[in-house]
Amino acid sequence: MQAMERFGVPPSIVGFVMPTGYSFNLAGSTLYLAMASVFVAQAAETTMGWHMGLAAQITMMLTLMLTSKGVAGVPRSSLVILLAALNSFIPNGLGPIGVAVIFGVDELMDMGRTAVNVIGNCLATVVVARWENEFDENRAHIFGTALEAELDLKSGNVAFADAVRQGD
Secondary structure, eight states: OHHHHHTTOOHHHHHHHHHHHHHHOOHHHHHHHHHHHHHHHHHHHHHHOOOOOHHHHHHHHHHHHHHGGGOTTOTTHHHHHHHHHHHHHSSTTHHHHHHHHHHTTHHHHHHHHHHHHHHHHHHHHHHHHHHTTOOOHHHHHTTTSHHHHHHHHHHTOHHHHHHHHHTO
């Protein structure tokens, strides 16, 4: 929140948008679930000859979009949601096998989905701040520069100015 404030977004916007975003704006998790579920469905088609139609794929994606809203802050919870969805849409118990295959790369994928989630939440905060006319354009343009350090010193934020000097 302090970094967003330094970027020119007031704390009142950040205090509302960021927690809401972590609960509802999980674009990285949704993208991950979409790719993983289609991967397992394609693997089932290759190994068993079972084909998942377009209507079933769309229904599965909508289901995953709704169920992914509860994954914030729970490690590996995407795998639980993926398993539940796959068990509902893919026949013959192939869901657990597909999740077991994905489990090996899930830690790497977790880093990517977390990065996308954080970027999306920060972007949402800036968009809402601009929408509410509370975004400080001048502050955003000097973010991370010596000018920001001078402004921080003048306003009494010595810690921020010191962080800029140290490169943090």
